[in-house]
Amino acid sequence: MTGFLSDLVQYQGLFQMITVLGIGGTFQIGFQISTLTYMSQHVKVFINETWLERYGYPIQQDNLLFLWSITVSIFGIGGLLGSSGSRYLAVKYGKKKCLLCNNLLMIVAASIMGCSKTAQSFEMILIGRFMCGISAGLCVPLHHQYVGEISPKKLRGFANSTSSFFWSLGKAVGQILGQRELLGSQSLWPMLMASCGFPALGQLVMLPFFPESPPYLLMQKEDQEGCKKAIRQLWGEGHHQAEIDDIMKEKATMKNTKILSVLELVKEPAFRWQLYMIVILTATVQLCGINAIYFYTSEVLQAAGFDERMVSYMTLSIGLSELVAAVVCSSIIERLGRKTLLRGGYWIMGSLLACITVTLSLQDWYFWMPYCSLCLIILFAVVFAVGPGGATVSTRVEIFTLSCRPPAFVIGAVLNWLGVFVIGTTFPFIVERLKHFCFLIFMGVLFTSGMIIHLFLPETKGKSIIEITEEFNKLNFKNKHVPTAPNHVTEDDTFCTRL
Numbered sequence: 001m002t003g004f005l006s007d008l009v010q011y012q013g014l015f016q017m018i019t020v021l022g023i024g025g026t027f028q029i030g031f032q033i034s035t036l037t038y039m040s041q042h043v044k045v046f047i048n049e050t051w052l053e054r055y056g057y058p059i060q061q062d063n064l065l066f067l068w069s070i071t072v073s074i075f076g077i078g079g080l081l082g083s084s085g086s087r088y089l090a091v092k093y094g095k096k097k098c099l100l101c102n103n104l105l106m107i108v109a110a111s112i113m114g115c116s117k118t119a120q121s122f123e124m125i126l127i128g129r130f131m132c133g134i135s136a137g138l139c140v141p142l143h144h145q146y147v148g149e150i151s152p153k154k155l156r157g158f159a160n161s162t163s164s165f166f167w168s169l170g171k172a173v174g175q176i177l178g179q180r181e182l183l184g185s186q187s188l189w190p191m192l193m194a195s196c197g198f199p200a201l202g203q204l205v206m207l208p209f210f211p212e213s214p215p216y217l218l219m220q221k222e223d224q225e226g227c228k229k230a231i232r233q234l235w236g237e238g239h240h241q242a243e244i245d246d247i248m249k250e251k252a253t254m255k256n257t258k259i260l261s262v263l264e265l266v267k268e269p270a271f272r273w274q275l276y277m278i279v280i281l282t283a284t285v286q287l288c289g290i291n292a293i294y295f296y297t298s299e300v301l302q303a304a305g306f307d308e309r310m311v312s313y314m315t316l317s318i319g320l321s322e323l324v325a326a327v328v329c330s331s332i333i334e335r336l337g338r339k340t341l342l343r344g345g346y347w348i349m350g351s352l353l354a355c356i357t358v359t360l361s362l363q364d365w366y367f368w369m370p371y372c373s374l375c376l377i378i379l380f381a382v383v384f385a386v387g388p389g390g391a392t393v394s395t396r397v398e399i400f401t402l403s404c405r406p407p408a409f410v411i412g413a414v415l416n417w418l419g420v421f422v423i424g425t426t427f428p429f430i431v432e433r434l435k436h437f438c439f440l441i442f443m444g445v446l447f448t449s450g451m452i453i454h455l456f457l458p459e460t461k462g463k464s465i466i467e468i469t470e471e472f473n474k475l476n477f478k479n480k481h482v483p484t485a486p487n488h489v490t491e492d493d494t495f496c497t498r499l
Contacts, residue, residue: 010235010236011152011155011234011235011236012236013210013233013234013235013236014150014151014152014155014159014234014235016210017150017210017234018147018150018159018162020202020203020206020207020210021099021143021146021147021203021207022143022162022163022165022166022169023166023199023202023203024099024102024103024106024139024143024199024200024202024203024204024207025139025140025142025143025144025163025166026140026143026163026164026166026167026170027166027167027169027170027173027199028106028132028135028136028139028170028196028199028200029136029140029167029170030166030167030168030169030170030171030172030173030174031170031171031173031174031195031196031199032075032132032136032170032174032196033170033171033174034170034171034172034173034174034175034178034315034319035174035175035177035178035192035193035195035196036072037175037178037315038174038175038178038179038184038189038192039178039184039189039192039193040068042184042186042189043068043071043122043125043189044064044068045186046116046117046122047059047064047067047068047122048064050120050121050122053120067122070126071122071125071126071129073421073422074126074129074130074133075129075130075132075133075136076133076417076418076419076421076422077130077133077417077421078129078130078131078132078133078134078135078136078137079133079134079136079137079140079413079416079417080133080137080413080414080417080418080421081133081134081137082133082134082135082136082137082138082139083137083138083140083141083409083410083413083414083416083417084137084410084413084414085138086098086137086138086141086142086406086409086410086413087259087261087262087406087407087409087410089138090141090142090145090406091220091259091406094212094216095142095145095146095212095213095216096146096207096210096211096212098138098142099139099142099143099146099203099207100204100207100208102135102138102139102142102200103135103200103201103203103204103207104200104204105131105134105135106131106132106135106136106139106196106197106200107197107200107201107204108131109127109128109129109131109132109135109196109197110128110132110193110194110195110196110197110200111194111197112124112127112128112131113125113128113129113132113190113193113194114190114191114193114194114197115190116128116190116193117189117190118190125193128193132196133417135200137413137417140413141406141409141410141412141413143163144160144163144393144396144397144409145213145397145405145406145409146213147159147160147162147163147397148160148394148397148398149213149214149215149216149402150213150214150230150234152235153462153464154334156394156397156398157333157334157338157394157461158330158331158333158334160390160393160394160397160398161326161329161330161333161390161391161393161394162330163390163393164326164329164330164385164389164390164392164393165323165326165327165329165330165390167326167389168319168322168323168325168326168385168389169323169326170199171319171322171323172316172319172320172322172323174319175315175316175319175320176316177192177195178192179313179316183195210233210234211226211229211230211233211234212226212230213230214227214230214231214234215227215402216402217230219402220259259402259403259404259406259407260403260404260407261407262407262410262411264407265404265407265408265411266411268404269476269477270469270473270476270477271400271404271408271472271476272475272476273456273472273475273476274399274400274408274472275408275411276456277395277399277456277457278396278399278400278408278411278412279411279412279415280449280452280453281342281392281395281396281412282392282396282412282415282416282419283415283419283445283449284346284388284392284445284446284449285388285392285416285419286415286416286419286422286423287419287423287441287442287445288346288349288384288388288442288445288446288449289349289353289380289439289442289443289446290380290381290384314374317378318377318378318381319381321378321381321382322381322382322384322385322389323385324382325381325382325383325384325385325386325389326385326386326389326390328385328386329341329385329386329387329389329390329391330390332386333390333391333394333461334461334462337459337460337461338391338394338395338398338459338460338461339391339453339454339457339458339459339460339461340459341386341387341388341390341391342387342388342391342392342395342450342453342457343450343453343454344387344450345383345384345386345387345388345391346387346388346446346447346449346450346453347446347447347450348383348387349380349383349384349387349388349446350442350443350444350446350447350450352376352379352380352383353380353439353440353442353443353446354440354443355376356373356376356377356380356439357437357439357440357443359372359373359376360373394460395457395460396408396409396412398460398463398465398468399460399468399472400465401465401469456475458471458472
């Protein structure tokens with residue numbers, strides 16, 4: 001407890017900046033996903049009323065389902081475009097300036113969506129959702145990289161896992177505001193849709209008081225004094241030359257100090273297995289079933305036999321449970337390690353999906369079976385938040401050096417947003433065809449990914465990037481002799497950032 005309090009005082013600048021980054025970062029993703037559940041019926045009614053007023057007849061059910069699927073999935077298309085440009089913008093302008101400009105885009109998008117009902121235009125919702133996707137696609141990889149680069153080594157896992165916490169916090173806040181007693185009513189849903197502009201406004205006001213990341217200042221801008229000033233602001237007063245030397249060692253050991261392009265990274269054999277891992281981790285997050293449950297929680301619960309009036313409160317219980325689990329993940333990630341949380345989380349989630357399939361199959365047999373389904377869904381979200389939710393982000397940050405981290409995050413983000421689009425578009429039709437057996441597809445993905453992680457992913461807990469790279473070199477150059485870079489970090493420097 002004493003150590004925690006001393007860290008809280010010593011690194012108060014760091015904790016404050018983590019909060020500011022989270023509010024305008026992954027918080028937005030969770031908020032957008034959860035609020036969409038509560039707006040679904042209202043938006044469908046709005047589309048039908050607008051169609052009737054324009055053309056004199058109601059829209060066909062298939063066309064309505066298609067428009068709703070596009071409303072959900074166009075967020076992923078925008079995210080794909082935004083994430084594709086994140087590497088270029090981050091290298092050219094820095095993460096801080098990119099985030100500040102990105103908040104302006106989110107505020108404009110929120111204003112457009114908020115005025116859609118007044119203008120009697122469901123097309124404005126599509127435009128606003130697309131712009132929100134671009135903004136989210138840009139801010140999420142920047143958030144992940146920014147947090148990883150401003151954190152000392154001993155707090156690196158905790159800091160990286162906070163992105164999962166803010167994701168869960170965004171979902172919980174969206175679920176609370178989405179209740180019919182607040183902004184989830186027929187008359188106030190445009191305000192719920194526009195409320196994503198307030199977190200963006202908060203980050204826009206507060207972020208200018210915090211520095212750019214120290215490694216970016218030192219390695220890209222050659223600004224050693226700026227780096228020292230940033231470290232003092234984030235980590236408190238003290239002798240930080242060891243941290244600066246640690247960053248310089250990484251720069252000296254890098255084959256090429258310039259930021260690689262996506263194509264250069266793909267062609268580089270020294271990072272082949274790191275790319276395999278980021279593809280597997282990103283694909284598993286999308287195909288584990290968690291996004292399907294987030295997007296269509298109402299449909300899943302209604303299929304379990306619950307009354308429609310109770311669905312919103314049950315969805316809120318899932319979000320709050322996941323938020324508590326994300327806090328637990330932040331506290332145990334440095335103890336158990338990333339590999340354990342990923343591997344164990346995947347296998348437990350796969351087992352839970354098998355149980356969910358069984359309970360949904362038997363829901364008409366026993367009156368208490370729907371309650372079992374709800375408990376399993378809550379447990380599924382909790383296990384995801386405790387394990388893969390936080391460990392995935394931390395692992396993706398830690399297995400790449402600064403020179404290839406931006407293009408690696410572009411690749412991961414593109415795959416992630418493609419997954420959001422595909423799942424958001426196809427899942428309603430998959431549910432309609434396969435019913436509850438659709439979760440068996442995700443179960444197979446989870447067990448397969450868990451085995452791959454068990455066999456090939458090295459543990460990154462407490463290791464420098466040089467040590468992690470040496471572990472991957474054993475896979476990248478199996479039958480070749482690869483000279484290992486010297487690592488001069490002593491036990492006294494275990495708190496240093498190694499980026």
